[in-house]
Amino acid sequence: MSSGSKGMACVYRYGILVIFLSWGVLSYCSIVYYHGFFVSASLLVSSSEDDYFRCESVVRNWADASSERGIKEDELTLKDILFFLHVPRTGGRTYFHCFLRKIYTSAQECPRSYDKLRFDPSKPNCRLVVTHDDYSLMSKLPKDMTSVVTILRDPVDRVFSTYEFSVEVAARFLVHPNLTSVAQMSRRIRPKSRAVSTLDIWPWKYLVPWMRGDLFARRDARELGRLRKTEEFSSPYDMEDMVMPLHEFINDPIAHDIIHNGATFQVAGLTNNSYAVESHHVRSCVRKHPELGHFVLEVAKHRLDHMLYVGLTEEHRKSATMFAKLVGAQVLSQSEALNSTFKQETSNQTEPSSSFSDSEADGLNQIEGSTNNQSDSEVPSSTHVEPARENMTVGRLMEIYETCISSLRKTQASRRTLSLKRVAPANFSKKARLSVPATILQQIQYLNSLDVELYKHAQNIFIRQEKHIMQSAEIFIQPEDLQTADCGGSYGCPPWKSLLVIALLAIVVLIMLFLSTGRRTNKVKK
Structure with a gap:
């Protein structure tokens, strides 16, 4: 073999060796990389599992500590303090006022x-708490001396109403040229007013x-022409040049944190406004692991x-009568037992208003010269005329309620119309809700699955x-009802009068x- 051939053979052998070694190194590196990736993935899976089990333990421990086993015999008996847990947009305002x-x-x-921040249950004779605070x-209250009442609403309707009210209240600020003007107005008014602003009240302090x-x-x-103009017949829930579309609203992180399943978290005592120290951890765990939500749901049901x-x-008339x-x-x-105390009270005794100031909320007093109207506030006012309770009966209370809500609804409708003019043509109504696509309605139901189940439970209750x-x-049925009820009233005759009429007819x-039988007998004899 020639020296040239030997040289070529040597180069060939070394070339093969280099290729082999290179392949080995690459294979080794690939294996290391593969195993490195595998180890990282394993760590991630392990970490995720550990987080789930940690969260499950946190939520389960909270649920066990929060559960109330059994139903006491006296739970349908009113105790010393009545706590009205007002779930937003359920009609609680009318119950409070009327x-x-x-x-x-x-x-x-x-x-x-x-x-x-200013809640003070230690006040003498403090017997009524009405608040958006959660359970x-x-x-902060003496549990054995407190009865709780609440109202729930179909979750889809409650989300619609929350969206509409947020737009309605926020639109009142559009009388200002910009947000700087809003801030300046607020700074001028707040020091002069003892009223509580909507912006201090959960959940509106976040949503508005x-x-x-x-x-x-x-x-x-x-004004800069950056948004497409709304078509004339567009749905008011999808007018992006005027207001935030509903589909954006329900998918925003703020809505996920406050609105969706809001009733369940409020009854469970786990809102982002909770007094419970562990509420943040429980909420965080349920947000990360929605399957743990059933623990929260069971506590709320109990x-x-x-x-x-x-x-x-949705059962307004029946609910009011039952209440x-x-x-x-x-x-x-x-009240009858405390009648002597009531007689000593005067009709002008009032507390500082717990309602937000309308002048602060929309600036209309200074800009448009409109008058305050506390009755339409989402948060009720504490200033009111004391009713005469000596002759009050359940029947009379219902008549007063019907008159009151009629007036309240007219005021609310008028103010709502005025506010929504600022975002026209976005005009919300039950009829307009029918224009919302079924896919969005289904999404709202899905996002509020806990509230859907809680509402079903409330229907059974x-x-x-x-x-x-x-x-x-x-x-x-009080004795006074039997003595003073009038058949001409809205609720008909009391039972004893109905029975008396039936007896007389009989x-x-x-x-x-x-007489008819007697006449026939006489004819036969003749």
Whole structure:
């Protein structure tokens, strides 16, 4: 073999060796990289599993500590303090103005009920707490002396109403040229007013500024021509050049944190406004691991079971009647025992208003010269005329309620129309809701799956309450009802008058039959 051939063979052998070694190194590196990736993935999976088990332990321990086993016999008996847990947008405002303020005096209202920072249950004769605070407020109240009532609403309707009210209140600020003007107005008014602003109240202290900022941003964008113009017949829930579309609203992190499953978290005492120290950790775990939500749901269900009264927004008339009989009658009964105290109170006794100041909320007083209207506030005012309770009955209370809500609804409708003019043509209504695509409605239901189940549970409780009232009617019918009720009233004759009429008719029929029989007998004899 020639030297050239030997050289080529050597190069070939070394080339093969280099290729082989290179392949080995690459294979080794690949294996190391592969195993490195595998180890990292394993660590991630392991870490995720550890986090789930940690969260499950946190949520389970909270649920065990929060559960109330069994139902006490006295839970349908009104205790010394009535805590109205007001779930936003369920109609609780009408109950406060048109029921509770007719049977409780201002001196009996716990001051600043809606203002968490100033809540003071230690006030003498404090017997009524009405607030958007969640169930954790019970930690500040004497539990054995407190009865809880609440109202729930169909979750889809509640989300719609929350969206609409957020836009309505935020739109009032559009009288200002910009957000700087809003801030300046607020700084001028706040030191002069003892009223509590909507922006101090959960959840509006989060939702209104968020929506307000969005409305101003869209107005600025319209002026610069950056948004497409809304078509004439567009759905008011999808007018992106005027207001935040509904589909954006429900998918925003703020909505996930506050609105979705809000009723369940409020009844469970786990809102982002909770007094419970562990609430943040429990909420965080349920957000990361939604399957743990069933623990929260069960606690909320048990708490509803232990309440004095659970109303349904959709069953408005039945709920109101039931509230009057189940709660109102007992309050009136307690009032009779404290009648001497009531006689000493004057009609002008008031507490500092717990309502937000309308002038602060929309700036209309300074800019448009409009007058305040406390009755339309989401948060009720504490200033009111004391009703005459000496002759108050359940029937009379219902008549007062019907008159009151009629007036309140007219005021609300008028103010709503005025506010929404600022974002026209976005005009919300039940009819307009029909324009929302089914996919969005389904998404709202999915995002509020816990609230959907809690609402079903509330419906079952509502049926049980109806049966209880029917079976125990004599407990709730007061003697005064029998003495003063009038058949010409809205609720018909009392039972004893109806029976008397039936008895008289029966006697007349018997007399007529007797006379008719006598005549026939005489004819036969003749």
